[in-house]
Each structure stands twice: as C-alpha cells, then as structure tokens.
Amino acid sequence: QQQVKQSPQSLIVQKGGISIINCAYENTAFDYFPWYQQFPGKGPALLIAIRPDVSEKKEGRFTISFNKSAKQFSLHIMDSQPGDSATYFCAAHGGATNKLIFGTGTLLAVQP
Amino acid sequence: NAGVTQTPKFQVLKTGQSMTLQCAQDMNHEYMSWYRQDPGMGLRLIHYSVGAGITDQGEVPNGYNVSRSTTEDFPLRLLSAAPSQTSVYFCASSTFFTGGGGYTFGSGTRLTVV
Numbered sequence: 688q689q690q691v692k693q694s695p696q697s698l699i700v701q702k703g704g705i706s707i708i709n710c711a712y713e714n715t716a717f718d719y720f721p722w723y724q725q726f727p728g729k730g731p732a733l734l735i736a737i738r739p740d741v742s743e744k745k746e747g748r749f750t751i752s753f754n755k756s757a758k759q760f761s762l763h764i765m766d767s768q769p770g771d772s773a774t775y776f777c778a779a780h781g782g783a784t785n786k787l788i789f790g791t792g793t794l795l796a797v798q799p
Numbered sequence: 800n801a802g803v804t805q806t807p808k809f810q811v812l813k814t815g816q817s818m819t820l821q822c823a824q825d826m827n828h829e830y831m832s833w834y835r836q837d838p839g840m841g842l843r844l845i846h847y848s849v850g851a852g853i854t855d856q857g858e859v860p861n862g863y864n865v866s867r868s869t870t871e872d873f874p875l876r877l878l879s880a881a882p883s884q885t886s887v888y889f890c891a892s893s894t895f896f897t898g899g900g901g902y903t904f905g906s907g908t909r910l911t912v913v
Contacts, residue, residue, distance in 0.1 A: 696839065721901055730803075730889050730904030731842070776841060785830050785849070785895050786857075787902055791841040 690714055691779050693790025700797050706764040708793045710777035713758065719780035721787070722751065722762050726773050734775070735762070767797045801825050805890050805905035812880040812912045820875040820908050822890030828903070830893045831873040835859065835886040836907075842889065848873055849895075880912045 692711045700706045712720075721736035737744045737751040737760065744751045750763040764771055777790040806821045824831065832847035844857030848867040862884060864876040873892075877884060887909050891902040 693841070719896075719900075728906070730891075730906050731902075732904070733901035736901065780896075785893065786832075786844065786847065787891075788844075789834075789842040791839060 690788045691777060691790045693777050693793060695793060696791065697794040698796070700764075700767045700795065702767065702769060702797055702799050704767050704797075706762075706767045706771065706795055706797070708762045708775055708777070708795075709759065710761065710790050711757075711759045712779050714779070714781075715758070716782055717779040717788075718782040720751070720753065720760050721778050721780065722749075723776040723778060723789075724773050725776065725792075731776055764795075767795075769797045769799050771795060772797050803890055803892055803903050803905035805888075805908050807908060808906070809909050810911070812877070812910065814880060814882060814912060816880050818877050818880065820877075820888055820890075820910075822873045822875065822905060823871050824873075824890075824892040824903070825871065826892060826903065827870060828892035828894055829870070830895055831867065832857070832891050832902075833863070833865065833873070833875045834889045834891065836889060837886050845875065845888075877910075880910075882912045884910065885912045886910060 722734045723731035724734040725731040735746050735749045748765045753760045775793045778787045803824045829850045833845040834842040843859050846865040848854045854865050890905045893902045
C-alpha cells in the first residue's frame with residue numbers, strides 16, 4: 688500500500704517555465720513533508736520542507752503548497768532552469784517513528 | 800565532516816553470493832536507515848535503527864540483514880543475492896526530529912546481481 692502518491696512520473700518544461708509536481712498522502716499522523724532533489728549518481732538531498740500547520744512555504748524559486756483538508760501538497764519551481772533537471776521526491780515524516788515515506792519520484796527535464 | 804559514507808560504490812554479484820554494504824556516519828546521528836531505489840518505485844525502506852543495538856524491519860526487509868553495534872556504522876548484509884536485489888542502495892542518517900529536520904543520504908551503492 689503506497690502511503691504517498693506522486694505525479695507525474697516525468698515532466699518536461701521549457702527554460703523559464705513553471706514546474707509543478709503533486710503528492711497526496713493518506714496518514715494524518717504525518718507531521719512533516721519534505722521534498723528531496725536527486726542528481727544522477729548522487730544521493731537525495733533535502734530541498735525544502737513544510738509542516739502541516741502551514742499552507743505555503745517559499746525558498747527562492749521553490750514553493751510548497753499544502754492543502755491539509757485534501758491531504759495533498761505540491762512543489763512549484765518558478766523560472767525553471769536547466770540546472771534544475773533532476774529527480775524530485777516528495778516524502779512524509781512519520782512523527783515519533785522518524786520514518787520517511789517517499790513518493791515514487793518525478794524526473795524533471797528543463798529544456799534550454 | 801564526511802557525512803554519510805557508503806562503500807563500495809559499484810558491485811556485481813553472482814546469484815547466491817553474499818556481501819555486505821557498508822555505511823558509516825560521523826554526525827553522531829541516532830537514527831540510520833537503508834533504502835533501495837528502483838525505477839518507478841521511489842525509495843523503499845529496507846531496515847532502520849533507532850540506536851546502537853536496536854534495529855527493525857522496514858517495507859522490504861526480505862533477503863537482507865542488519866546490525867548496529869556502534870552509533871557510527873550500519874552495515875547491510877545480503878545473505879544470498881538474487882537478481883531481484885539488483886538496485887541502487889542508499890544509507891541515510893538523522894537525529895530524531897518532529898516537525899523539522901531531515902535525513903542525510905550517502906551517495907549510494909549500485910548493485911547488479913547476475
């Protein structure tokens with residue numbers, strides 16, 4: 688049973704465009720929702736994260752939108768650049784268990 | 800600081816062979832975990848540890864063993880390798896956190912079982 692569902696599986700965006708990746712979760716006990724960025728041959732690295740009591744968090748060109756009632760959250764990358772081309776994972780943190788449950792990943796390609 | 804170090808980076812095994820994937824962290828993190836990454840399936844938790852001497856199973860533990868004798872090291876053992884274990888393996892560590900923080904990942908071990 689997949690606890691965190693992520694879409695789309697892949698995404699192609701033109702340079703300067705907006706990239707949007709969506710995730711949905713089921714367990715209301717999750718207490719923290721991070722996004723990880725992974726470049727080829729590297730491990731995932733924390734990009735940005737949000738708590739469920741906040742509806743939006745922005746860091747530079749990256750924004751998380753969070754809808755607690757719908758149990759959905761999304762990553763927006765504004766003014767997408769070729770250097771943003773990577774795989775993006777959403778995740779949900781299981782509170783006291785400290786487990787991170789990951790989505791299936793989105794391969795983003797930003798074309799110059 | 801080195802962060803999380805995984806060795807080897809690449810490995811080819813024959814079916815039935817055993818091996819140990821090494822993971823070490825120098826951040827004094829209590830929590831360590833192993834994930835496998837497969838196309839279209841994201842990162843799936845194999846085993847995790849909340850401290851030295853304490854380990855537990857994750858989502859896909861079959862065929863793997865772990866132990867945690869020290870805070871720094873968390874090796875993953877493949878008992879009898881199978882082609883289905885061909886994957887990229889990541890070790891991660893963290894402090895315990897709620898509402899903030901994150902995992903630090905190693906750079907991965909790419910394993911091929913033939």
